[in-house]
Every structure is written in C-alpha cells, then in structure tokens.
Amino acid sequence: MSIRYGLLALLEQGPRYGSQLRTEFETRTGATWPLNIGQVYTTLGRLERDGLIVPEGGGDAKQQLYAITDEGRRELGDWFSQPVDRTQPSRDELAIKLAMAVGTPGVDVARIIQAQRRHTLAAMQDYTRLKARALAAEPESGDDIAWLLVLEQLIFFAEAESRWLDHCESRLLRLAARPRPVEPAPRPPADAQAPADDRPKARGGTSS
Amino acid sequence: MTATPVLRLAALTRVHGSGPTAVHALKGVDLSVHAGEFVAVMGPSGSGKSTLLTLAGGLDTATGGQVLVEGHDLGALSRARLAKIRRTSVGYVFQDYNLIPALTAAENIALPRELDGVAARTARREALAALDEIGLSELADRFPDEMSGGQQQRVAIARALVGERRLVLADEPTGALDSETGEAVLALLRRRCDEGAAVVLVTHESRYAAWADRVVFLRDGTIVDQTAAGSAETLLAGGGTR
Numbered sequence: 381m382s383i384r385y386g387l388l389a390l391l392e393q394g395p396r397y398g399s400q401l402r403t404e405f406e407t408r409t410g411a412t413w414p415l416n417i418g419q420v421y422t423t424l425g426r427l428e429r430d431g432l433i434v435p436e437g438g439g440d441a442k443q444q445l446y447a448i449t450d451e452g453r454r455e456l457g458d459w460f461s462q463p464v465d466r467t468q469p470s471r472d473e474l475a476i477k478l479a480m481a482v483g484t485p486g487v488d489v490a491r492i493i494q495a496q497r498r499h500t501l502a503a504m505q506d507y508t509r510l511k512a513r514a515l516a517a518e519p520e521s522g523d524d525i526a527w528l529l530v531l532e533q534l535i536f537f538a539e540a541e542s543r544w545l546d547h548c549e550s551r552l553l554r555l556a557a558r559p560r561p562v563e564p565a566p567r568p569p570a571d572a573q574a575p576a577d578d579r580p581k582a583r584g585g586t587s588s
Numbered sequence: 589m590t591a592t593p594v595l596r597l598a599a600l601t602r603v604h605g606s607g608p609t610a611v612h613a614l615k616g617v618d619l620s621v622h623a624g625e626f627v628a629v630m631g632p633s634g635s636g637k638s639t640l641l642t643l644a645g646g647l648d649t650a651t652g653g654q655v656l657v658e659g660h661d662l663g664a665l666s667r668a669r670l671a672k673i674r675r676t677s678v679g680y681v682f683q684d685y686n687l688i689p690a691l692t693a694a695e696n697i698a699l700p701r702e703l704d705g706v707a708a709r710t711a712r713r714e715a716l717a718a719l720d721e722i723g724l725s726e727l728a729d730r731f732p733d734e735m736s737g738g739q740q741q742r743v744a745i746a747r748a749l750v751g752e753r754r755l756v757l758a759d760e761p762t763g764a765l766d767s768e769t770g771e772a773v774l775a776l777l778r779r780r781c782d783e784g785a786a787v788v789l790v791t792h793e794s795r796y797a798a799w800a801d802r803v804v805f806l807r808d809g810t811i812v813d814q815t816a817a818g819s820a821e822t823l824l825a826g827g828g829t830r
Contacts, residue, residue, distance in 0.1 A: 494805070494813055501630075502815045504798035512778065512799070535795060542794035550632065 383415065383423050388432060388456045391448040395436050398424055398444065408526040410510070412534065427452070474541070478548060489552060497545045504538045507531055592659050593620035594755050594786035595644055601652030602639050602809075613639040615809040616653065621788055623754060626781040628789045628797035631806035637790040638759055640806070644788060645680050645757045646670050657755055675704045679748030679785075681758040681777075685740045687732040687747075693719060694728040697747045704751070718746040722776060738769035745776050749785075756780060756787045762796050774799040 383405075390396060390404050402420045424446055427433045432452035436445040448456070474496060481487045511531045519525050597619040604611040614636045621627050631637050642648040643655055646662045655662045657677055662670055674680075687696045697715035702708055719725050722742050732740050741761060748756055758777060762770035774789075778799050781787040789800060797803050805813040 498803075498805070498813055498815055501794055501798065501803050504794060505800070505803070505815060508795075508798040512775070515775075535798065538798075539793075539795045546632070 383419060384427065385456060385459045387420070387423055387427065388448060388452055388459075391433060391446060392453065392456055395445045395447040398446070401446075407523050409530050410527040412530055482552075490549065493545050493549050493552075497542060500538050500542050500545070504535055504542070507534045507538065511535065593622045593656075594658055595619070595621040595788065596656040597640070597644060597653065598656070599653035600640070600643060600650055600655065602636075602643060602648070603651045612809055614643070614650075617806075617809070617811055619804065619811065621755075621786040623784050623786055624781060625802065626778060626787040626789070626800040628791060628800035628803045629806055630791060630794065630797050630803055632792070634808075635806040636809040637792075637806055639809075641757050641759050641788065641790050644755075645678050646674050647680070672704070675700050676751065677753055677755055679750075679753040679756040681741075681745050681748045681756065681761045683760040683763040685732070685737075685744040687740055687744055689732050692729045692731055693724070693735070693743045693746075696732070696743060697750050700747065701751055706751075714750055715746075718750045719743070722746050738765050738772070741765060741769075741773055742776065745773060749776075749780050754785050756785050758787065758789045760791055761789070762791065762793065770796060 386405050386408075387401050390401050396404070398420045399417065401424075402415050402417055405415055405420075424433065428435065428446070430451075431449060432455055433446045433448055436447050477492065478489065481489045481492050511528065514524065514528045514531060517524070519528050597617050600614055600617040600619075601612075602614040604613055617636075617640060619627070619640075629637050629640060639648070643650050644657075646655070646657070650663060657673055660673060662673070665673065687693075688699070691699065694712060694715040697718055698708070698711035701711035701714055706714070716725065716728055719728055722745065724739060724742055724746070727735060727739060727743065732743075735743065741764075745758075745761070748758075756777065761773050761777075765773065770793075774796050777787050777789065781801075787800075789797070791797050803815045804811055
C-alpha cells in the first residue's frame with residue numbers, strides 16, 4: 381500500500397519513468413525499504429488499471445512515462461489526510477518469540493531479551509551514526525529532510541523496542557519473585573471453545 | 589587508539605557497609621576506554637552505573653581493584669595529586685549540572701582552570717572560547733538561575749571540557765532535558781570524543797546510549813554484555829551511499 385501511494389506522491393511532482401520512480405523512492409527513504417523494479421512496474425500497472433495514472437507517449441513499459449490523473453490526485457489527497465491504520469498491527473516476530481518463549485520449558489527468556497537488546501542497541505548505534513552524518517551535512521533539500529525523518533523514525537521505534545524489552549525483563553523478574561500459584565488443570569482441547577478472556581489473571585497480566 | 593587506555597578499570601569492586609548488610613555495588617568490573625572512544629554504560633537502577641562513574645572520576649574510593657587514568661593508579665596517589673588529576677585530566681558532567689549559583693557561566697567554566705594555577709585572564713579567555721564553541725557566547729555573564737536547564741547543562745559540559753582533559757565522565761547528563769536539547773548535549777560529547785577525548789556516559793536511555801561507539805550493559809554490579817564497536821554498519825544497505 382505504501383509503495384502505491386509513494387509512487388503517486390512522486391508522480392504528483394510531474395511525469396516520471398518507472399526507473400526514475402524507483403530511484404527517487406529510495407533516495408527519499410535512504411534505501412531503507414529497497415524496491416525492485418518489478419514491484420514498481422506491477423504497482424504502476426495497478427495504478428493505471430485503477431485510473432490513477434496514465435501513460436504518456438508511446439514505447440514499452442520500461443520506457444514509458446507516467447502521469448498522475450485527477451482521480452489519482454484525489455486518492456493521494458485522501459491518503460495524506462487520513463491517519464495510517466494502527467488498529468490491525470502486523471505480526472511482530474519478536475513479540476511472538478517472547479510470547480512463545482515464556483511458555484516453552486527450557487528456554488532462557490532473559491537471555492533472549494538480552495540478545496535482542498544488544499542487537500537493537502547496535503542497530504540504533506548504526507542509525508545514530510547515519511543521523512549524525514545527515515545532520516552534519518545540514519539537510520536542506522526535501523530528499524535530505526525526508527531521509528532524516530525516516531532515520532529518526534527507525535531510532536524512535538528501536539528505542540520503543542528497547543524500552544519494551546527492559547519492561548519485559550523487570551516484569552518477568554517481579555513475577556518470578558512471587559510465590560508460585562497452584563498449577564492450573566490442563567486446558568480443554570480447542571474444540572471446547574473456551575473464550576480467551578476466561579484465562580487466569582496471571583496469564584493475562586503479562587501482556588503489555 | 590593509543591596502547592595505554594585513557595581509563596582502565598581493573599577488577600574494580602565497591603562494597604558499601606560490611607557483614608550481612610553489605611551492599612556489593614560493583615563486583616570486579618574490567619573496562620578500558622581509549623582516546624577517541626565513546627562508551628555508554630546502561631543498566632537498571634541499582635546496577636552500579638553511577639558507582640562506576642564516581643570511582644572512575646576519583647570521587648569515591650574502591651574497596652578492591654584499580655582505577656587507572658592515563659596510567660595513574662588513582663588509589664595510590666596522594667590527595668593533592670588525585671585532586672590535580674581530577675582538575676586537569678577528568679571532566680565530570682552531572683545530571684543536576686552542579687554549577688555554582690553565585691558565579692556566572694564564564695566564571696563557572698574558568699574556576700577549575702584558575703584552581704589549577706592558570707592566570708585569571710587566560711582562564712576567562714578559555715571559558716569564552718569554550719562557550720563560543722557550544723554556541724552560548726551570549727550567556728557568558730549570566731548566572732545559572734538566569735539560564736534554562738539545557739543551557740545550564742551545556743555550560744556544565746563546557747566546564748568539563750575546558751583545558752586538556754582527555755577523560756569526560758557524564759552521569760545521566762540528559763536526565764531533565766527535552767529530546768532535542770538532550771541530543772545537542774550528546775552531539776557535544778560526541779564531538780569532543782572525535783577530537784580525541786575518551787568519554788564514558790552513564791544513561792538509562794537507549795536513544796542517547798546509541799551515540800556511543802560501544803554500549804556496556806551492567807547488571808548487579810557486573811558487566812554482562814556489550815555491543816561491539818561499529819558492528820552494525822551494514823544494517824542499512826543504502827546508508828553508506830548517502
């Protein structure tokens with residue numbers, strides 16, 4: 381979805397070739413989310429099908445100039461004016477890993493947390509070096525500023541992950557220090573259809 | 589990097605109290621920081637971060653092990669010699685700035701130099717140059733209570749950096765600052781480090797620790813892990829091309 385609107389936003393500045401769109405998209409985002417040219421042409425095909433862009437001039441797909449239509453501008457305007465949907469979060473491998481780890485015998489959750497924390501910090505160091513370099517160059521152009529914003533988004537998201545890991549660690553320590561509750565009886569099979577909110581409080585309380 | 593680290597902690601131990609109520613704040617910590625290296629120390633409250641920094645700066649005495657600053661064993665020095673090293677080799681930045689309220693920004697910066705025997709006029713000139721370097725020349729004659737928290741902290745950093753100090757120790761220097769001002773403080777420390785100083789930053793905020801070359805994780809008085817310096821450069825394929 382973001383590629384579709386990203387390309388529309390670039391076309392709003394004037395007609396572009398497919399290869400040009402790919403380069404400009406990557407320049408704005410510092411190649412953080414690299415595009416392959418196949419994705420670009422597939423997306424352009426769908427945008428043309430939906431009437432949001434039109435080809436200009438002749439030639440084959442690779443040498444085709446595309447321009448945004450009025451309908452495309454309206455759709456782009458809607459995209460900018462509406463918030464990005466966060467109510468359907470994408471699957472997060474780390475959250476799934478920790479959720480699985482706490483219930484798996486023999487898995488050292490603290491070690492998983494520390495290994496991830498080190499990796500996340502190392503990634504933040506990398507982003508911060510790039511950010512310091514970007515700031516030292518005194519960003520002026522739209523591309524430079526866009527790259528800085530993307531880098532800062534990566535830093536803030538990594539920071540949130542790091543803080544969440546700290547929180548997981550301290551919560552697990554607190555829970556481990558409590559007297560152990562009596563083991564619940566084995567849960568009935570899935571076809572018993574027990575509602576999720578019937579879970580014992582101790583389990584539900586670990587979500588964050 | 590030089591062969592001799594600017595700061596070396598060897599089997600450093602600090603125990604508060606004795607007997608069954610003794611608190612083992614540091615348990616045999618080994619850490620070397622070289623010229624031009626920026627190390628961040630992270631850990632939860634009570635992990636020993638601040639103890640490590642106060643020992644490294646000669647503000648407290650170890651119960652075991654050694655602190656060596658530019659090869660000098662702080663534990664083996666006379667009080668006068670230790671005080672001189674603290675004034676000339678070590679710059680300390682505190683969370684609560686610790687500026688002297690009755691002195692102006694320039695006077696706060698010049699004071700340690702004057703205590704070290706530098707003529708008042710020279711010390712003042714150095715202080716003004718230090719303020720200029722951090723973009724706060726206009727605050728030279730202001731008193732701490734006439735400055736914002738961010739301005740006071742930057743003056744405190746200028747005080748820690750003035751002269752030839754090769755070791756800068758910063759204890760949560762961004763604690764009370766907003767995000768952008770905190771970043772300006774880190775940029776100052778980073779620059780000083782790039783000019784050749786060794787910097788140790790204690791922080792619980794990963795975003796600020798990420799300015800360091802190496803991040804050390806402390807738990808219960810022990811170093812449990814650390815990031816390898818410069819290990820993540822390949823994470824962003826496009827980063828190197830910009």
